[in-house]
């Protein structure tokens with residue numbers, strides 16, 4: 001057995017098995033084997049089966065119907081389940097070639113709003129990176145990111161490669177994030193950089209992202225051109241919701 005499979009949780013192995021069964025032999029809305037059957041197939045406890053199913057439900061691959069069982073989800077919804085992506089990954093998945101123009105990289109003292117989100121003391125040292133993000137060479141978003149100084153000292157930022165790739169290489173792989181999305185209108189500076197008329201509408205997505213240990217790694221404000229970017233997400237109702 002390889003080290004990787006030894007350290008894998010049992011429920012992950014069961015989840016991988018169920019994923020393979022779905023891919024090989026089940027379609028949308030087909031029932032999964034019952035909990036008891038899955039316990040027998042994988043020789044694991046009910047808790048492990050439930051953890052595996054919860055993982056697959058989080059991914060949007062299956063859904064539970066209370067008192068009935070677990071079913072295979074719809075691939076359309078699955079494809080639209082929001083994923084935590086970098087700008088680079090997001091643009092590639094939309095069919096654009098991503099690139100960036102770095103506007104600022106500096107060492108700054110965290111103001112209260114930044115310090116709170118990054119779990120730093122007010123005035124704590126952080127790295128600020130401001131980039132114009134392009135898709136097929138045309139402005140798509142204007143992004144300002146703050147990272148705790150020890151996560152990425154400003155001298156070590158590589159302007160030519162993906163920030164998330166660099167964080168992974170440094171041992172701070174982004175794992176989860178909370179986001180807030182709101183509408184904004186663009187001032188002179190932002191509209192000039194994004195190449196749209198002054199006062200144009202845009203979509204701002206603020207993200208606080210944490211690594212696997214749950215430590216805040218970045219606070220980002222990304223302003224997307226309203227005429228070029230939209231945000232899709234799948235939503236569902238639990239059976240029994242009124």
Ligand code: GLP
Nearest residue numbers: 086087088162163164207220222
């Ligand atoms: C998106 C996110 C930002 C993140 C960035 C990283 O734009 N909203 O929070 O910093 O991706 O992008 P990349 O890894 O391509 O530099």
